[in-house]
Amino acid sequence: MTDALDPALETQLNATEETRHASLLEFLRIPSISALSEHAGDIRRAADWIAEELARIGFEHVEVSSTPGHPIVYADWLNADGAPTVIVYCHYDVQPVDPIDLWETAPFDPFIRDGRIVGRGSADDKGQLHMHLxxxxxxxxxxxxxxxxxxxxxxxxxxTTSASLPGWLEANRGRLGADAVVISDTGFFEGNIPALTETLRGMLYTQIDVTGTPTDLHSGSFGGAVENPANALARIIAALKDRDGRVQVPGFYDDVDTLDDAAKARLAALPFDPEAYRAQTGSGPLQGEVGYSILERKWTRPTLDVNGIWGGFQGEGSKTIIPAHAHAKVSMRLVSDQDPDVLFPKFVAFVEAMCPPGVRVSVQFLGGGKPVRTPIDHPVAQAAARALEATFGRAPVFIGAGGSIPVAEMFEHQLGLPVILMGFSNPDDHAHAPNESMVLANYETGIRTICVLWDSLGSANRG
Amino acid sequence: MTDALDPALETQLNATEETRHASLLEFLRIPSISALSEHAGDIRRAADWIAEELARIGFEHVEVSSTPGHPIVYADWLNADGAPTVIVYCHYDVQPVDPIDLWETAPFDPFIRDGRIVGRGSADDKGQLHMHLxxxxxxxxxxxxxxxxxxxxxxxxxxTTSASLPGWLEANRGRLGADAVVISDTGFFEGNIPALTETLRGMLYTQIDVTGTPTDLHSGSFGGAVENPANALARIIAALKDRDGRVQVPGFYDDVDTLDDAAKARLAALPFDPEAYRAQTGSGPLQGEVGYSILERKWTRPTLDVNGIWGGFQGEGSKTIIPAHAHAKVSMRLVSDQDPDVLFPKFVAFVEAMCPPGVRVSVQFLGGGKPVRTPIDHPVAQAAARALEATFGRAPVFIGAGGSIPVAEMFEHQLGLPVILMGFSNPDDHAHAPNESMVLANYETGIRTICVLWDSLGSANRG
Known part of the structure; x- marks a missing residue:
């Protein structure tokens, strides 16, 4: 076999396009939102749907494996004597859909139109999981x-930060022997250029809760004499970053590598258009940490964002209260050797120090994952690069990703396996946002890439 | 007549206690929330309920008078030849009930127990309106x-800041001739000591809207390169007050009177226990503008509070987004000669100046009212003081109020009438908050106070 698609596979894929698309839409219609407990049944339904597909296709030992959280679907096929063994990882859960009013169509009523698969999970990550099936x-x-x-x-x-996966990997270590892990949960570079992801940022996700009084107070009777939890929360959040975009938590940058000139040059050489990136978001002028390019900020620098904030009266009109409490979800993206377990207590101490007197603050740890650097010279990574070139017609670029896939770090550190991040979503996929979509050509060609990669690994080994 | 309750009235009130209480609870059961448009029908129902009562009791020219917003109920009885004419003002709308989970009982399923009337509107202001009936x-x-x-x-x-009242007063000026206005929408002093309110703070109520992008963004792909509207909002709010509690809007204090030593001494002489006031709220240590006592902060100094804040993901678990937009309701309490119309553009300019680049900010004016100082030496005010002493057994103290009643300013400035603020709620009434209640003795004795006041005014005039 060479690094080209077997014509018989091309014929088979062409002949099944209609049924494949129907199956994809059926899968996307399951609202498998992991963050919301009322969707636990949908999550289970999605897992069962996958298990049935795996068994029907020809996989063995298919199992919907229980965890303290949502199930993990396991299956294998281990009859390619002498060929390498690869773990394939994708996820079938999706982000919540709010703000629902910004969706142009119903998030779980997916469709294919104008070269796009539209719907929650189309890109992240159910569409990519479906490609492997x-x-x-x-x-x-x-x-x-x-x-x-x-x-x-x-x-x-x-x-929801893969809370059950480490325990499951540990418990199933005996049946997870492999040569490498291929994770398909990343995407192409700006301009939809094929890419393999070399680095992932880590994550520290927290919730800050500021509490004032047992009940809301009348802002006339008590305003000016009782500390306001929402004002206090704003003060804490404002203190977390300075106007140059630097996180102010002491020790935050201790384990962040300094970029050398060669690394800066490699990033600068990528065909990246900041204006196109900005225009894609509809944002005003790009911002961020002073002294770094946009790609440096995205891939090589940590950052801190409020993901949600709430407290007091949010309705129509006016209500004159001092809210009893106020809350924010605050997450940090980590790089280099930053460790969420090391940073969390530093973060808590800083938040507590910034909290004004008269109110109480507490911080919840909602999840974390270490940054990841993958071995791009590994034979599986190199085979993946060749497969992408063979099917998409151009060599992939090696990129970083601003996002976090805690599971990559888990496979790397817990099982000691090389992790290859071969993902197919397009940069304008609106992952985690309304109107998520996947470019149909990425889905179709990507299925062929996966076929070429498996053929390449099988043939290389046999010789 | 003297300043004592006519025994025939006492007998009548004692004989009707049960039916009066049943009527009060019936009135409180109507969820007349003015801020929420879905309650417009309830508001109308409350107005009709009052109109029927007024007509049944013996008032004339009873009218549910339409406005661009919710109706005003008008009635009169003008047959006391030679006696003065008094306008009685109360309001039948109530605050929203959220946070509903902090109510120990259903807000619109009121009851009387252990000396308290419990339910939304019991103190503010349907209970006091009912006393006048x-x-x-x-x-x-x-x-x-x-x-x-x-x-x-x-x-x-x-x-909702009495938006329709100025127009209605203007249109009905012809039938609003009077010697004074008695407003019952204030309360007693700490320790439930009878009080007449001399000053009211004014109000400027705004909403700050920060907009970043048309949709939420993935905080991995864009975090650190695109400004976050929730972080920006926190920065704006934090900039509004310094750590000494001083509002930072330029010119904010231009029209605030400096307290002289005599005024400070009068406030210091009141039987006010800051610790009891604090304990009543369940708050931590009291805070506020440095250099002023608690009563000075409440009654003589302006302040600024976030009444509500929201943006991005507020659900269970974690969602890694940069919110498309973030919002806050921010209101200011005004004193002395501060004017909301003068301050609003200064506030907007400051908010705009504090907004970081990369996001857009706009500010809505949701309502305002000037501060009020009432003529406490007016004959009606003095008669009210005597009536309170005759019924409650101790002379009232003259106090300020931290809250705002824009209508007091409207009567004073539009109709040129002296306004007397005689209210009966107890300081721990939880107005605007969960578990609102009114002390039953204030309600019962207050009905008698009103009778004594009307008798006193009628008798004084007739000599």
């Missing part, structure tokens, strides 16, 4: 076998 | 007439 199906149908050994690990808690 | 009813039943001429003006938009 269809690539394996094509191989099973055409050959009755896979060219490599695969272990499927499809998770349902990625959007 | 019952005082007049007792006089009509016992005497077939009132000792004074009364014009009833009961409003339904007080909790």
């Amino acid at each position: 269809r690539a394996a199906e094509a191989l099973f149908v055409v050959r009755g076998a896979l060219p490599v050994n695969l272990r499927i690990v499809f998770e349902g808690e990625e959007e | 019952r005082a007049a009813e007792a006089l009509f039943v016992v005497r077939g007439a009132l000792p004074v001429n009364l014009r009833i003006v009961f409003e339904g938009e007080e909790e």
